[in-house]
Amino acid sequence: MKVQNKILIVDDEPIILFYIQDLLGTVGNYIIESVDSGEKALDILSAFKPDLILLDIQLPGMDGYEVCRKIRSDDQYRFTKIIMVSGHARVNERLRGYEAGADDYIAKPFDNEELLAKVRVFAQLKNKEEVDQVKGDLLTLITHETRTPVSGIIGCAELLANDPSLSEEGRELAVLIAKSGQQLFQFMKNAVLLCKLKAGIELHYNPEPVTGMLANVINNLVEDHQDDEIRVITDFDDAIILQADWPLLINVFRMVIENAYKFSPRNGTITVTSRSENGMLIVSVTDEGEGVEPSMREQIFDEFAIKDVAHHQKGQGISLAICRYILHYHNGTIHVEGEPGSGATFVVKLPLREIEGIRE
Structure with a gap:
């Protein structure tokens, strides 16, 4: 059974109220209430909780x-969709409606199919926005509630792994538990970050030398992956300074280089370079893995793109999506190059802004 969306019609003309109710009734998938004034509309809101409001502009009183x-x-009505209805189609009326918070506008006399289409689309949009909000809230709650127990598991496992009285097999299992806990915790953090990025965030820019920031990321990852015996080669332009929201942007470089570690063979090599070209910072990360099939080169940046884990997308399937979102906020891009079987090169491009007091 389909969800029945609630629609509130607000109009002081009885014939219009009857006409819209009759029209929407032919669809048979809506719960409809109607009132003839703005005051009555506000009175009924808390009890009816409409998904969509068809709101006439020229009402008596308010x-x-x-x-x-x-x-x-x-x-509490932030997801409720409002379509303004008017007997006029003047631009200034539509603009006033949008400024007041309306989602759309339709003029009388309206086309039946157009009205039904607008109602259907905005009702679906409202439902999707609510579901996305619930997903984000749930992930945030899960991350918050599991942080302490997961940290406890990781801490105890690390203590066991360093216990000399434990057998070699026992220590290996303890290391596995600790790594699995860390992966779970990182996944939850990434999921919450993705939700925040999709919802919209404000950036706070500050200038930092790119070489130093990349070096910090690489040093931390080398320490985390010292047992993999993977060599990292760097070739940086030390003169580049980038204006960015670095606490956010650093995630891009960490995730891209971490991705290279995941797909590099044991004793393999990862190459990280930085250079400036035509006012752009270009950072490339190359591994010696299996590479990416041409058909997957866009899909791997989609959320949960794990249809085929052999195509350079191990893990949870959200890290590269997060990278693209973060770079979009910075007016940057990311893409992947290379032939299948010959490794992959992820290329990050960001605009270099002129920094006051510094000349390139």
Whole structure:
């Protein structure tokens, strides 16, 4: 059974109320309420909780603009969609409606198919936005509630791994438990970060030397992967300074280089380079893994792109998606090059902004 969306119609003309109710009733998938004033609309909101409101502009007493502003001032209706309805199609009216918080506009007399299409699309959009919010809230809650127990598991496992009285097999199992706990904890952190990026964040820029930031990332990863016996070669342009939200951007370089570790063979080599070209910072990370099939070169940057883990996408399937989101915020890009069987090169490009007091 399909979900029945709730629609509130607000219009002071009885014939319009009847007409819209009859039209929507032909679809048979909506629960409909109607009122003839803005005050009545606000009174019914808390009890009815509409998914979508068809709101006439020219109402007696409180007009549609004021009603819209009052609804938008209450955070519990942030997902409720509002379509303004008017007998005029003037641009200034539409702009006032958008400024008041309306999602769309339709003029009387309206086309039946257009009205039904708008109602259907905005009802679906409202449902999707709510589901996305629930997903984000749930991931945040899970991460918060599991942080302490997972940290406890990791800590105890690391103590056991260093216990000389434990057998070699026991220590190996303890190391495995610790690594698995760390992977789980990192996945939860990444999932929450992805939700925040999709919801929208504010960047805080500061200038930092690219070489130093990359070196810090590489040093930490080399220590984490010292048992893999993978060599990292670097070739950096030490003169490059980049304006960026570095606490956020550093995740891109960490995830891309971590990705190279995942797909590098034992005793393999990872090459990391940086250079400036035509006002752009270009950072390349090359591994000696199996490479990426041409058909997968865009898909691997999608969320949970794990249809085929053989195509350079081990792990949870969100790290590269996070990279693309972060770079989008910085007006940057990421793509992958290389032939299958000959390794992969991930290329990150970011615009270099002129920094006051510094000349390249």
